[in-house]
Amino acid sequence: MEQLKVKIGKLILENPVLTASGTFGTGEEFEDFLDLDKLGAVVVKGITLKPRDGNPLPRIAETPSGMLNAIGLQNPGVDIFIKEKCPVFLKYKVPFIVNISGYEEKEYGLLAKKLETVAGVAGIEVNVSCPNVNYRHGMIFAKDPLAVSRITRLVRKNTKKTVIIKLSPEVSDIKVIARAAEEAGADALSLINTISGLAVDVETRRPKIASIIGGLSGPAVKPIGLRCVWQVYNTVKIPIIGMGGICTYEDALEYLIAGAAAVAVGTGNFLDPQSTVKIVDGLKKYFILNKIKNVAQLTGSLRLFNN
Amino acid sequence: MKINTTARIIYNKQVSNEYWNMKIYLPQIAKQASPGQFLTIQTSKTGSPLLRRPMSIHKLTSTSIEILYKVRGRGTNLLMQVKKGEELQVLGPLGHGFDTDIPFTTAILTGGGYGIAPLKALHDLLKKKKKNIITIVGARTAKLIYKEGFTGVRVSTEDGTAGIKGLLTKALEKACCSNLKGPAAIFACGPDKMLQAVAGVAAKYGLPCQVSLEKMMGCGIGVCLSCACRLEKGGLARVCVDGPVFDAKEIKWNN
């Protein structure tokens, strides 16, 4: 459907529904449930320069309307990823966006460089905000506008592909961080990543996940995601991919109206593996019923009270 | 092929002190499923609890699947309240089940607690394959023992209120020492500690041993990496897709 097409950086997406990194594998895992080409884009699990075993178990815990995770970026490392996973991307029409994480700023540049020549990789989503890893300087990059700016420049310098910077809501002013990424050359912004939290087992008095603190996702974080999207929409000109708690097409619409150009489904994929395509169908119906001509007509169309 | 579907409940009843038994009309999933595989079930339509609950396939017919479950927390409490004729969201068949094509003539099924759940479907398949079956059912105390439908049962209780007193591995060792007909294989499901001990006994007697593991699961389809398990050869497996059944020798137990 033509009305649903959106442009993110250099990419024209068939519709504004993406998958959130770390909740969709590399897409193959969902082949029994849906046609990947029906999605706007597939954002694959986060990768790092070196292979990583991830954190000890338990790695997840359920919380009211959400879940905590501290997977710890378990992944085979970029080289194996390129050799084993990327060739599969060529089977599909849907663009694949690779999510990258680093422990030092220079790793982001190296990752972008390695992916630059890989056919089938349409874009790079830069995770500067994963709360589950111990960064060398004890702080996640996403909290520091200067670090975000340097990392964005570094990735930009090493790739012509679409660059998306993924932000954390856990900052004193997300507008400042968003502006830093935009000024440094980001094509788009993804928000939000998970929010750090804790859950306790009262029988054992242990934290419910082994690494104590994990990232909260799911419906519980939706209002925070929406708030961030609204604030950033009013600050930058580049498109925003909104995420956090999207399970239904109504959730997706909320994000679009708050200022997102596209949305991503994360935890929703665990609750219903077909939720992404159901959301696409829901949007189609809504667009027809309400005679909406394009996504831009909805993006940021929040009607304010004027009293 | 994994299927995500709405399924009708044929019955849901309490079958013992601890266990409930639910029969679900699932023709498409049942057709492809094998013992040791599992389902994930949405226990709430309102998102509370949020995640689906993994449940082993307890019995299998051509059109239905039964689960046997212990009521523990919110999810299983809701499951318990589901009535005949109502519908649930079910995903399956998931994971890799038991490999029954290995050479053996006697199967020693070893189930601790609700670990006996997947062993019933296996039992029924092995009966059809004309294997000799010994079933070792272990629990803390007599009233927690559930052995409905199993044959060749040997009971083991920690407090000695029924069968052999002590840990289930004691009963298992006894079985291993007995006059077994032909080559034997062990199939086990239960808590990690028990499985590790069972794997030890299997190694001692040189018997092949398959274990079905349980880990917290976020997705059940291999994408969230919450169910990782260390392998002896190095690296990690995902219990939901590479398991839940593994050759006991593959597992790195002390991690």
Ligand SMILES: Cc1cc2nc3c(=O)[nH]c(=O)nc-3n(C[C@H](O)[C@H](O)[C@H](O)COP(=O)(O)OP(=O)(O)OC[C@H]3O[C@@H](n4cnc5c(N)ncnc54)[C@H](O)[C@@H]3O)c2cc1C
């Ligand atoms: C592959 C597999 C097969 C299983 N088969 C059976 C079965 O046949 N019969 C049966 O009674 N139980 C089975 N379980 C365990 C069952 O999934 C949990 O008992 C159930 O999820 C508890 O849900 P609850 O909401 O009632 O309890 P909660 O209050 O959520 O938790 C109670 C306990 O269950 C554990 N648990 C909660 N959610 C999960 C989850 N998603 N995955 C694993 N453990 C969890 C928690 O760690 C906690 O110790 C199986 C688990 C797995 C992984």
Ligand SMILES: Cc1cc2nc3c(=O)[nH]c(=O)nc-3n(C[C@H](O)[C@H](O)[C@H](O)COP(=O)(O)O)c2cc1C
């Ligand atoms: C199990 C799990 C793993 C995740 N892994 C990654 C990751 O590797 N990289 C990343 O940028 N975000 C990761 N995320 C964050 C999601 O992409 C998303 O930003 C967040 O979960 C909020 O969306 P949701 O509420 O729809 O899940 C992960 C989330 C979950 C639940």
Ligand code: FES
């Ligand atoms: S439960 Fe998600 S990968 Fe196994």
